[in-house]
Amino acid sequence: MNQVTKTTRRWEILPVAIFLALWEVVARLNLVPGQFFFPPFSVVMEEFGHLIANGVLVDNFLSSLIRVLIGFFTGSLAGVALGICMGWNETTNKALHPIFSLLYPIPALGWLPILMLWFGIGELLPIAIIFICSFFPVLYNTITGIRAVPKGFIRAAEILGASRMEILKTVLLPLALPNIFTGLRLEAGMAWRVIIAAEMVAIPTGIGALLMRAESLIRVDIIIVCLIVLSVMCLSFEKFFIFMEHRLTGKWR
Amino acid sequence: MKAERKLERVEMLKRVSVLLVVTFFFSLFALFLSSEGREKAQHTTGKEIGMAVEFMDHAACAYVARDKGWFVEEGLTLSAYESYVTGMALAAALARGDIQVAYICLVPAINAYANAKVPLKIIAGTHRCGYGLVVNPKKIKLIQDLEKPGIRIGCVREGGAVDVLLHRVIDMYDLDEGMILRRVKRMNPPKQILAIKMGQLDAAFLPEQWATMAEGFGFSMLLTPSDVWPEMQGSVLAVKEELIRDDPEIARRLVKVTQKATDWVNERPIEAATIMARQMSVTGEQIFPFKAARVAARLEITPQVLLRSMARLDYTTRISPSTVQQAIDYIHHLGYIKKAFRAEDILDLRFLR
Amino acid sequence: MPTIELKNISNFVCRDISVTISNGEFLVLLGPTGAGKTTLLNIICGLAPYEGSVLFDGEPIDTIRISRRKIGYLFQDLALFPHLDVRRNIIYGLSTMKRGHNQIEARLDEMCTLLNIGHLLGRYPKDLSGGERQRVALARSLAPAPRLLLLDEPFSSLDIKTRKYLRIEFKRIVKELGLTTIFVTHDFKEAEEVGDRLAVIESGRLEQVATPQEVFFSPNGYKVADFLGSPNIFDCRGYEVLGNGLVKANCGGFTIVAVWDKEKLSKIAISPDDIYVSRDEPPGPPINRFRGTIVEEVSHNSVVTITIKTKTKDILARIRKEDFLAENLSVGRDVFFILPLRNLKGA
Numbered sequence: 001m002n003q004v005t006k007t008t009r010r011w012e013i014l015p016v017a018i019f020l021a022l023w024e025v026v027a028r029l030n031l032v033p034g035q036f037f038f039p040p041f042s043v044v045m046e047e048f049g050h051l052i053a054n055g056v057l058v059d060n061f062l063s064s065l066i067r068v069l070i071g072f073f074t075g076s077l078a079g080v081a082l083g084i085c086m087g088w089n090e091t092t093n094k095a096l097h098p099i100f101s102l103l104y105p106i107p108a109l110g111w112l113p114i115l116m117l118w119f120g121i122g123e124l125l126p127i128a129i130i131f132i133c134s135f136f137p138v139l140y141n142t143i144t145g146i147r148a149v150p151k152g153f154i155r156a157a158e159i160l161g162a163s164r165m166e167i168l169k170t171v172l173l174p175l176a177l178p179n180i181f182t183g184l185r186l187e188a189g190m191a192w193r194v195i196i197a198a199e200m201v202a203i204p205t206g207i208g209a210l211l212m213r214a215e216s217l218i219r220v221d222i223i224i225v226c227l228i229v230l231s232v233m234c235l236s237f238e239k240f241f242i243f244m245e246h247r248l249t250g251k252w253r
Numbered sequence: 254m255k256a257e258r259k260l261e262r263v264e265m266l267k268r269v270s271v272l273l274v275v276t277f278f279f280s281l282f283a284l285f286l287s288s289e290g291r292e293k294a295q296h297t298t299g300k301e302i303g304m305a306v307e308f309m310d311h312a313a314c315a316y317v318a319r320d321k322g323w324f325v326e327e328g329l330t331l332s333a334y335e336s337y338v339t340g341m342a343l344a345a346a347l348a349r350g351d352i353q354v355a356y357i358c359l360v361p362a363i364n365a366y367a368n369a370k371v372p373l374k375i376i377a378g379t380h381r382c383g384y385g386l387v388v389n390p391k392k393i394k395l396i397q398d399l400e401k402p403g404i405r406i407g408c409v410r411e412g413g414a415v416d417v418l419l420h421r422v423i424d425m426y427d428l429d430e431g432m433i434l435r436r437v438k439r440m441n442p443p444k445q446i447l448a449i450k451m452g453q454l455d456a457a458f459l460p461e462q463w464a465t466m467a468e469g470f471g472f473s474m475l476l477t478p479s480d481v482w483p484e485m486q487g488s489v490l491a492v493k494e495e496l497i498r499d500d501p502e503i504a505r506r507l508v509k510v511t512q513k514a515t516d517w518v519n520e521r522p523i524e525a526a527t528i529m530a531r532q533m534s535v536t537g538e539q540i541f542p543f544k545a546a547r548v549a550a551r552l553e554i555t556p557q558v559l560l561r562s563m564a565r566l567d568y569t570t571r572i573s574p575s576t577v578q579q580a581i582d583y584i585h586h587l588g589y590i591k592k593a594f595r596a597e598d599i600l601d602l603r604f605l606r
Numbered sequence: 607m608p609t610i611e612l613k614n615i616s617n618f619v620c621r622d623i624s625v626t627i628s629n630g631e632f633l634v635l636l637g638p639t640g641a642g643k644t645t646l647l648n649i650i651c652g653l654a655p656y657e658g659s660v661l662f663d664g665e666p667i668d669t670i671r672i673s674r675r676k677i678g679y680l681f682q683d684l685a686l687f688p689h690l691d692v693r694r695n696i697i698y699g700l701s702t703m704k705r706g707h708n709q710i711e712a713r714l715d716e717m718c719t720l721l722n723i724g725h726l727l728g729r730y731p732k733d734l735s736g737g738e739r740q741r742v743a744l745a746r747s748l749a750p751a752p753r754l755l756l757l758d759e760p761f762s763s764l765d766i767k768t769r770k771y772l773r774i775e776f777k778r779i780v781k782e783l784g785l786t787t788i789f790v791t792h793d794f795k796e797a798e799e800v801g802d803r804l805a806v807i808e809s810g811r812l813e814q815v816a817t818p819q820e821v822f823f824s825p826n827g828y829k830v831a832d833f834l835g836s837p838n839i840f841d842c843r844g845y846e847v848l849g850n851g852l853v854k855a856n857c858g859g860f861t862i863v864a865v866w867d868k869e870k871l872s873k874i875a876i877s878p879d880d881i882y883v884s885r886d887e888p889p890g891p892p893i894n895r896f897r898g899t900i901v902e903e904v905s906h907n908s909v910v911t912i913t914i915k916t917k918t919k920d921i922l923a924r925i926r927k928e929d930f931l932a933e934n935l936s937v938g939r940d941v942f943f944i945l946p947l948r949n950l951k952g953a
Contacts, residue, residue, distance in 0.1 A: 014265070015269075015272055037348060121438055159653075159675075160699035160702055160746070161702040161750065162673060166702055170698075171687065174689040212410060216364075216411050216413065218345060220369065252732060
């Protein structure tokens with residue numbers, strides 16, 4: 001890392017460090033109004049360590065992670081696959097678009113009551129919510145990506161002897177990747193926000209369940225730990241897709 | 254290079270300035286909130302108090318005292334009177350500072366004191382026991398049947414008194430903790446009643462009167478605290494320390510009214526049940542916004558149900574420090590509070606004596 | 607290479623176009639914007655619907671799929687695949703034809719040598735200059751060894767110097783390969799420079815197919831003449847050789863000195879844009895300098911077209927509006943006009 005980058009990185013960390021220091025000081029000096037129980041940052045970190053050591057955080061985190069991965073992966077895959085069909089084939093688009101345009105505006109969490117009735121309270125419920133949360137945005141971003149490819153490229157490929165499948169594989173999909181990644185990146189973080197909410201509804205494991213337990217016990221330190229985990233995971237997932245997008249498309253964009 | 258460094262320094266100074274400005278405005282906001290809180294507290298000292306009760310016959314004395322006007326008689330004006338479906342929700346309200354007096358289960362009171370550092374004191378008891386395990390008798394005949402495959406168990410969230418009872422049952426009957434806890438569906442009592450009605454639960458740990466209501470749907474009481482924890486303290490009368498500090502007379506009058514109402518409930522249970530049914534019916538419509546629970550609240554909390562339920566509670570203002578200590582130690586053992594403490598730290602029974 | 611025949615081609619733009627392009631010929635489709643030039647190219651490729659027939663060596667190709675017609679097409683915007691590097695762009699057509707690795711590499715080497723782009727292989731289109739992109743696009747079109755090459759105003763986005771260099775370069779290459787080529791442009795100078803024959807299209811109709819010289823000196827109708835800028839054409843009767851490649855000819859009543867080294871000189875032409883007009887006698891040698899009177903002026907955007915009446919012929923000249931005003935010219939004014947030596951065309 002060169003000197004300029006090092007310095008820039010240091011400068012970026014400084015506001016965070018100041019924020020954490022302020023938090024510690026404000027909480028320690030009890031400057032927060034009485035009704036807001038506000039543990040210092042160090043207490044939160046201590047509880048963080050404690051939850052990792054006793055396995056509670058890791059177990060719940062893994063439960064949430066597995067649900068997010070399964071739901072996100074299947075939802076995105078379905079979104080990309082169907083998005084390609086709808087973007088590439090006008091008949092498919094005309095057939096499915098009216099249905100999806102009615103379903104799309106329903107927020108993922110709005111499906112919770114009906115899914116609870118259909119699937120009961122089990123692993124399938126949060127996975128289904130994440131699936132829905134991921135599916136629609138990725139679908140529409142894929143459709144947009146496919147359609148945004150200038151027709152000139154498709155014509156050029158056709159004239160150069162490419163079949164429809166070859167055009168899809170070698171021209172449309174690669175050029176649609178930036179849009180697809182936009183959808184994936186946006187929904188990666190959203191999946192975590194949604195899983196927490198889904199887990200808060202009577203599911204016994206996961207970060208959301210841990211959050212609810214902490215709320216019942218008025219353990220604000222544990223609540224903040226859960227929020228930190230949520231934030232880090234949202235950020236990590238988003239960063240991962242930014243990295244992948246750059247890796248796959250950075251050379252030519 | 255020098256020019257670059259200079260630019261970076263300038264940029265950094267700008268960022269720090271922004272942070273300082275934001276911190277300044279945030280501090281102003283916090284100060285404003287703080288002064289609002291103090292104003293609220295000032296407004297409610299003197300003879301006005303904010304009170305909260307649980308939506309259960311645990312708070313029978315409060316319902317009766319309010320109905321009879323005994324609070325007013327003692328010169329206690331209630332600036333707020335709120336009902337909460339669970340003790341945990343009530344504890345959160347206490348922590349927020351909305352209320353100064355609470356008729357609350359002992360366990361959530363301990364959690365509020367230890368975890369949220371709410372400066373409260375327990376000045377009297379209201380009842381002992383008043384919790385139970387109700388089961389579908391076709392599927393569960395013994396406690397050990399809870400371990401049978403496919404059994405679905407309902408219970409409130411961690412931190413509630415019935416949750417502690419659940420853990421006590423697991424310990425006393427040596428059940429597989431992991432397996433049992435994996436089967437537990439966490440929901441508040443009205444939702445559990447609904448779930449029982451729809452056949453989605455096979456067993457439920459419930460506080461009274463909800464446990465008795467479950468019997469109305471074919472469930473039967475399999476276990477009460479006397480089976481695993483005799484003398485289990487139920488609810489208590491808890492007040493904020495500042496209330497005692499600023500005006501101990503209020504605390505004394507509260508205990509007096511509670512004592513009077515408790516005696517009355519024991520002497521006239523039928524009338525008490527009628528009063529509670531009436532009051533809870535009104536309250537139920539207010540605190541259950543959704544139709545299904547309103548149906549549960551309105552149609553099934555009858556005087557008959559309450560009467561039967563009340564027979565399972567031991568209404569008394571007596572409270573034993575050793576029982577409270579037992580509860581503190583057990584909750585600490587469960588990991589709900591980080592550090593155990595002495596019962597004397599949370600008790601102030603001088604008004605009772 | 608096949609002979610290409612277009613028979614009665616019609617669609618929403620083109621109207622009954624018929625033309626035959628010989629094996630190895632460089633035909634230029636010339637016409638204003640919207641005339642139907644690009645549409646005709648698209649028809650040949652199969653990208654646009656049409657009535658009529660396109661024949662390669664007498665065989666109709668109308669029902670053959672686009673990907674099977676073996677036509678190279680250099681689009682106006684080049685359409686280089688941005689996500690593929692130069693190497694993969696060039697070999698794209700060969701990959702779709704499922705050629706072997708050795709064959710592909712050999713052909714790639716050929717294209718790199720032919721177009722001098724070997725040093726660009728690892729780059730992406732976004733990193734190439736305009737001229738480099740043109741050459742890579744041409745390489746991509748040529749790599750699959752097409753039977754016909756279509757070029758749709760490929761140099762329109764380049765500067766004049768690069769454009770001039772590239773069109774000569776491209777013509778040299780396609781001639782070297784013996785490739786039948788159809789080149790689209792709206793610029794007569796460009797057409798004249800590269801075309802074996804010009805096909806002038808106006809409003810979807812084929813107005814004239816002839817050599818550049820024939821089109822320029824004998825435009826077929828006012829539409830073609832108008833498109834060419836209505837050149838002033840002088841019929842010449844005899845000339846005198848002055849030496850150094852110069853001749854003095856009597857053309858349309860004017861004694862004109864021109865550069866000419868062929869045997870016969872029957873016409874001299876000059877574009878109205880190339881005539882110098884001034885109110886006062888211009889400085890310099892009195893060669894190709896004449897007098898006349900402005901009898902008509904037509905203002906159009908930033909240009910004024912004036913008709914200068916002389917004893918023998920009306921001369922059309924086109925000058926910038928600012929020059930027109932600066933010289934204080936108007937109808938009725940006597941003016942001097944010069945026919946610059948270098949702008950005279952002979953036939």
